[in-house]
Amino acid sequence: MIDEVIKTFIIETDAIYGSFYLTSTKIEHITSHGKKLSLDINELLQLSKNDEIVVNSYADTLNILLYKLENGLIIFLYDKNIDLEFITFIYESFRQKLNISINSCLNVQKLEEKNNELENLTLNLKDEVRKALNNYKEKEKQFFEQLKMAQMGELIGNIAHQWRQPLSVISTAASGMKIKKELTILSDEDFFHYADSILNNVNFLSDTIDEFRDYIKESNREKEIIVQDRVKMAFKMVETSYQIENIKIIEDKIEINPIKFKLILGELLQVIIAILNNAREALSGKKSLDKWVKYSVFKDGYSVVITIEDNAGGIKDEIIDKIFNPYFTTKHQSHGTGIGLYSSYDIVVNHLGGTLDVKNSENGAKFYIKLPLYIDYSI
Known part of the structure; x- marks a missing residue:
């Protein structure tokens, strides 16, 4: 048995x-x-x-x-x-x-009558093991479907933040041009000023769409990248939402020489954006006028280290060891799924062979992404 x-x-x-x-x-x-x-x-x-x-x-x-x-x-x-x-x-x-x-x-020799019960228990045990594992696999499938939906929601949210300000400028310029034309006070200088403003902001919107389109298109493609550029791209994708919350982005220690290696493009962006979204949410409730997120990219032996630190005050000691657990969130159920950081941990550890840690600094939470450079990130 x-x-x-x-x-x-x-x-x-x-x-x-x-x-x-x-x-x-x-x-x-x-x-x-x-x-x-x-x-x-x-x-x-x-x-x-x-x-x-x-x-x-x-x-x-x-x-x-x-x-x-x-x-x-x-x-x-x-x-x-x-x-x-x-x-x-x-x-x-x-x-x-x-x-x-x-x-x-x-006790089988003394209790011969237990044989049938024993056989049934064995068969039931094997069936229950399989059922439990099948249920787990089904839940895991549902989890990753939920993860895709959450990532899409965050992506749309970031696009909305990026578009809000230039759309407002375009609307204001078009309205100003129309009013002045109706009042017959639209000068050539005004016309070209409004037109340039509209064109510049349309180009910005077009560039934004290209960035997010490339992010989606490249999310399953392997390519050699420069780590510093990839990190800066992640910050650029959340830049407008940070400006709305009056959060400064600070470059700290950045390796001068380009750090190159292959990986699946979308994965590293996904990890960094998830951390940045959590930092923004932590800072949004603070009344301080000096809110910032600071990042570094540097080599440490045979590894590349990316750090992201905020000044939101840190993570409570009783939950800091749980934040990478699936479905763990400190937000209300309607505002958070608890899968962003879990997914980030899974990508860094199981896909990229690195480590993802968080510690409380004197300012707030500080995340450490460490990836070994000598590994070929083929998946």
Whole structure:
């Protein structure tokens, strides 16, 4: 029975290795599947806890998961890129049923009538594991659909901010020209002044559309870019919305020499814009006249580091470790989905092989994006 359970967990959760040790009277190895490994079971028993599932690093690229039961220890190994939070939740939900199954096995000689119950529990357990994982995959699909809609909403919002001021200028110029013409006081000088104002702002609107169109068109295309230019482009896309909130954009430490490497163009912009939108929202509620966001781009050994800092006062200690969690938001449900920073973390860590952290500085929140330059970002 337990052999089938271990195999089912390995297949359905993409584990590299799984094994079960019986610990009721003496330590007895029952079954193993997957990559052959030499493990110190006594050391692992000391690390395991009766009331919770323990996850520890194993070698450089793996995580080992220890699942302590009443009379046994289940061990799984996973690649470090796999998110174990939901998998751990699944295992925990089956703890009672696994204990019943294993205890039934231990008493099978005395309690022959338990055989049918045991077989049913095993079959039900395998079905429930598959159902739980299928539900998770469906929720993950829904999550990314929701993420696309949220990103589109933010994109439209940024376009609206960029267009509001030039449209107002065009409207004012056209109205002024019409009124002066009706009053027969429209001079050639006035005419050319209004016409130039309208043309300049129309060109600005056209350039804005080109920028956002390129952002959408390039969002799935790999290309060598200059990091400094890509960061500045992200700031330019939110510049107008920052001006409306009287937020200054400050360049801090910028590497002089161009930093080049390949990546999927839209992804880095998506990460930076998500952070900038969060900074704008944090600053919008502040009454201070000196509101700013400061950024840096520089090399650190074999990595490129992008920092984005605001002076909104920082993130509360009790939630700073949760802001990259899916669906976590401090905003009202109607104003925030809690997926922007989670998506940013997923892109930086799982797509680009880097790290994304946040710390509180003396001014406010400071985000650190660190990408290793020696990696070819082919996806």
